[in-house]
Amino acid sequence: MPARFHDECRVLESGSLQRTGYLQAGHSGLWEWPSIGGMEPFAAVVIAENAAIKLHYFLDATNEEMHQRVELKWLPCPTRGGRFLFHCPACGRRCMKLFGWSDRRFACRDCQSLAYKSQRQSEFQRMLRRIFQIGPPLIGAPVGGQVPLSWRERIRPRRRLMRNRLRAAIAAVLLSKD
Numbered sequence: 001m002p003a004r005f006h007d008e009c010r011v012l013e014s015g016s017l018q019r020t021g022y023l024q025a026g027h028s029g030l031w032e033w034p035s036i037g038g039m040e041p042f043a044a045v046v047i048a049e050n051a052a053i054k055l056h057y058f059l060d061a062t063n064e065e066m067h068q069r070v071e072l073k074w075l076p077c078p079t080r081g082g083r084f085l086f087h088c089p090a091c092g093r094r095c096m097k098l099f100g101w102s103d104r105r106f107a108c109r110d111c112q113s114l115a116y117k118s119q120r121q122s123e124f125q126r127m128l129r130r131i132f133q134i135g136p137p138l139i140g141a142p143v144g145g146q147v148p149l150s151w152r153e154r155i156r157p158r159r160r161l162m163r164n165r166l167r168a169a170i171a172a173v174l175l176s177k178d
Helices: 014-019 123-134 151-177
Strands: 010-013 028-033 042-049 052-058 065-076 082-087 097-100
Touching: 010 014, 014 082, 123 151
Parallel strands: none
Antiparallel strands: 010 097, 028 042, 042 052, 052 065, 065 082
16 A cells, blocks of 8 residues: 555544534534545535534545544643544544545544654655754844843754754765765
8 A cells, every 4th residue: 555644635623623613513514625636626514413523425436425423522621611522433542633535434643544754754854854944043133022042042953953964964975875
C-alpha cells in the first residue's frame, strides 16, 4: 500500500463542526471538502443527535452510499467552556480529527495508518528542515515596540543555528564521499 499522509485526505474536525453549530442536537447540514490531491470534491450530510453525529455520503471509487454514526464526548476545559471529541468508530479512541479516504470510512489517524511527512524523511532531510525553520540569528534590537531580549534569549538560537549548520555541512561531506 502506498504511503498515505495525514494532509492528503479529508479531515473532519470536531472544533470546526462545533464553531459552525453542526454539533447542536437536531442540527443537520451539508459539510463540504474541496478537491485534495486528485480526489474529487466531496460532501457529507451531517445530522447531529444527542452525543453523536450521523454522516451520510457516497464513496468515490464505488459510488456506494455510506452511513456512519460517530459518538461524541464533551470534555470540559479548565479555562472556559469545553470541547467535543470524537470517539473513533473503528477503535473507540477519543480524537479531535477523523480522516477519510475515497475508499474508506472516517476513522482516526492510527486506524487509517496515516503518517506525518516528517516520519518518512531521512535524518539528513529532517536536519535540513530544522535549519531552514530556525531562520537568521536574532539581533536583539527592539522591533516595533517589542521588549529587548536578554543575552541568553539572543545567544541560544544562534548556537542552535550554528550547531545545525555544522551538522548539515558534516552530513554533506559524508554524503559526497559515497
